[in-house]
Amino acid sequence: MTLTSATDVAVRVDGLVLRYGRTTALDGVSVTLGAGVTGLLGPNGAGKTTLLRVVATAIRPDSGAVSAFGHDALSGPGRLAVRRRLGYLPQDPGFHPSFTAFEFVDYVAILKELTSRSARHAEVRRVLDLVGLDAQRGKRIRALSGGMRQRVALAAALVGDPALLILDEPTVGLDPEQRMRFRELFAELAEDRAVLLSTHQTEDVMSLCRVVVVLDQGRVRFSGAPLELAGLAAGRVWTSDTRAPGALASWRTGTGAYRNVGDPPAGASLLSPTIEDGYLTLVDLRSTEGQR
Structure with missing residues (x-):
């Protein structure tokens, strides 16, 4: 199977559940991968590495389905067929x-x-x-x-030359020049194959990813274009001369002004949001919903 566009589905994950004892690592996760880079964001312990390992056929879920290139990746023959078309970079290559x-x-x-x-x-x-x-x-x-x-x-x-690349924090330990070179390589590789990339580098997501998926507490909290994630913070990022009390985040920039994310006061000087701003807003909305 050759992927020619993002509409070609290389991998389909449906309703994955995986538990470690009393901890639920994946809680009904469903995603699809087509040509291009799909980025995974989320806090430590969100389930990102667990999801990558399931798609890479390294571990089996408790329930759910995984298909890749028309093969059932959870069956014996299907798992072998997927591995023949898979490239996997784990956090610890051993x-x-x-x-x-x-x-x-x-x-x-x-x-x-x-x-x-x-x-x-x-x-x-x-x-x-x-x-x-x-x-x-x-x-x-x-x-x-x-x-x-x-x-x-x-x-x-x-x-x-695998048709599916699964990369867990691939730019860890690289200097800025090496990271840029890898972005060039990933972008070229993703033209006709599916790449699933877990990273904490939001600039990698903005530069490379067609789709970004945010995992939190084993669940998909967002799936869409990087600009859509940034757009969640529209109207919630502003600049000020002093640290804003009550902001989700507030830090002094190199210019001396403060960049704030949260609920701006009336008349605030608004800024264009970034993926990080959208991510903070998403986590705040999830926390607010959990308190209801």
Whole structure:
């Protein structure tokens, strides 16, 4: 299946429920993924990593359905078919420190059933070059910086040119230049495949994502375009000379003025909202509803 537009559904998640003891990690989560980048936002413990692991076929939910490219991802044959078209970058890739960058990616390529040695090694060199590590491919993992290790893990996820990429905090440990390079790469990759990206970097969401999904307490609180999320804070962001009492957030900017999010006073000088402003407003609305 080749994705040609965002209307092509690569992955459909319906009513996922997953519990760890008395904790409900996912509570009826439903999302769809098409071509392009779908971003996951939410506080720590919201269920983002759990959702990624379910879609990546790493864990099974207690109930619900997951289909990818027409396969039931929760069945044995379907799970195998999905894994053959999947690239997954977890938070902790589990490096063997004695492996070189080349050896680690080559090991992943073997797991992905690339059996021809010459073709496999050519693919390993391709993906290491793609993430800017061609010159470091012979270095051992333990000798690489945190940012370089993250790039090795991304290279491993890209082996075999997967149709579905699942990325859990892929820009952690990268400097600003590396982050921009990765944005370029993700944008190019997402032109004809589905990318599910969990991040705390709201600038990554604004720069890359066609759709943003906000998870909180295991539930989908918002799903829509990044500008729609920012729009939730329209009329609720203003500037002032002093810190605004009662604001959801208020901080002094580099210009010396304060940026405030919340309920502005009459006559306030309003500002254009950002995704962060919309996120704060969404969390505040959820808290208010919970108190009713």
